[in-house]
Amino acid sequence: MRFSASALLFDSDETLVSSLRSVQRVWSSWVESYGMTLEEAMARVEVHGRPAAEIAAALLPAGEVAEGLRRLADAEVADALAGGVVPVPGAAGLLASLPADRWAVVTSSSRRVAETRLNQVGIHPKFLVTSDDDLTHYKPHPEPFLLAAERLGVDPSRCVVVEDAPAGLAAGRAAGMATIALTTTHRPDELDADVTVADLTAVSARVDEAGELEIVVG
Incomplete structure (x- = not known):
């Protein structure tokens, strides 16, 4: 896909x-x-x-x-x-292919915990939305993903959410975003997404001639 x-x-x-x-x-x-x-x-x-x-x-x-x-x-x-903690397989390679201003991390963890875990595996997002941000609602509500899109300055409908949890996938769908599910914590039949993969080794991305991300899954 x-x-x-x-x-x-x-x-x-x-x-x-x-x-x-x-x-x-x-x-x-x-x-x-x-x-x-x-x-x-x-x-x-x-x-x-x-x-x-x-x-x-x-x-x-x-x-x-x-x-x-x-x-x-x-x-x-x-x-x-x-x-x-260790990186999920494929994470480092996928992130290395993305410009820093074309991706964000959206987590229900606190900023302190999230930054520590990400730093330990060598991931340093320019944009990070956590439970410490000024949010009224959390996943499965779309607000966290909509805030990330706003900070990136992109149309929510032009975002793709990558998640392992049903609540996060529901939040992405509610935000009008496409969804990719990882089966790192749930069975495929428990995950409602546009496409489901085992881990990030199945996902690749590049910036195309129009300046948009071309994301290939599978």
């Missing part, structure tokens, strides 16, 4: 950065400190693709949320700095 677009918008975790094992380690320890197992916490609240603040608010008493978030972020940063 081929797309003609002005920009690519990437999720971070499990789209550019393989952080699942890090997340499992850190979050298991964190919820256990509050008397829960990770399985129990996941049964109470959807955790994938949601801001940590929303998850903490659903799991902890109101008076413990702020301190809980600080402890969680400290642990996530420490694990990443200790080598707990």
